[in-house]
Amino acid sequence: GAGVSQSPSNKVTEKGKDVELRCDPISGHTALYWYRQSLGQGLEFLIYFQGNSAPDKSGLPSDRFSAERTGGSVSTLTIQRTQQEDSAVYLCASSPQGAVYNEQFFGPGTRLTVL
Amino acid sequence: GQQLNQSPQSMFIQEGEDVSMNCTSSSIFNTWLWYKQDPGEGPVLLIALYKAGELTSNGRLTAQFGITRKDSFLNISASIPSDVGIYFCAGKNAGNNRKLIWGLGTSLGVNP
Numbered sequence: 001g002a003g004v005s006q007s008p009s010n011k012v013t014e015k016g017k018d019v020e021l022r023c024d025p026i027s028g029h030t031a032l033y034w035y036r037q038s039l040g041q042g043l044e045f046l047i048y049f050q051g052n053s054a055p056d057k058s059g060l061p062s063d064r065f066s067a068e069r070t071g072g073s074v075s076t077l078t079i080q081r082t083q084q085e086d087s088a089v090y091l092c093a094s095s096p097q098g099a100v101y102n103e104q105f106f107g108p109g110t111r112l113t114v115l
Numbered sequence: 116g117q118q119l120n121q122s123p124q125s126m127f128i129q130e131g132e133d134v135s136m137n138c139t140s141s142s143i144f145n146t147w148l149w150y151k152q153d154p155g156e157g158p159v160l161l162i163a164l165y166k167a168g169e170l171t172s173n174g175r176l177t178a179q180f181g182i183t184r185k186d187s188f189l190n191i192s193a194s195i196p197s198d199v200g201i202y203f204c205a206g207k208n209a210g211n212n213r214k215l216i217w218g219l220g221t222s223l224g225v226n227p
Contacts, residue, residue: 004157033214040222041219041220042118042203042217042218042219042220043158043203043217045214045215045217048214056214091157091158093157103148103160103163104160104215105160106150106157106158106159107157108155108156108157109155109156109157
């Protein structure tokens, strides 16, 4: 079946502009995660959605970052007033309901470059 | 936030050699996962471990869940050029069953 998809694959923007990144999780997966990966670094947790529960936003680095998940499926990560340090690959992952073992399936990522 | 101590940070080996990498944690984990990330792609799950002492293989890859529940290792035997990539460990501790805790990755290079 289809995996996790993300769009756009690449985004170049000017400092100060807002950007929206989209994630389509695997159909039926109730958990959705956003991560940030800077060049040569590990994965930095940003936000986690699980079903209808309140999202865990503990990883968002500033109030310029926000995310929504509509209808328990598609998610959008929004970065307002982008800064150069926001340049990174933004990865989305999903997990199936009742995933006790929390195996996450990743999309290919969106590479964001802020000039 | 909490991170796992993953080592080595990087390594270069000759094709055909075996390689080993490991992760340690200061707290007890009940799940260990090993992922591989190819350039320009998201991480892909290689092996999942759920019980202390568990030894699991996936082709030339073997991973073990440490007896202390605070460590795990991944071995790759008879390396080939397509093994090149970044290998991440990730785990889940008993105190938080919602989020994975990630290592910083081991970058593997293979000389043909």
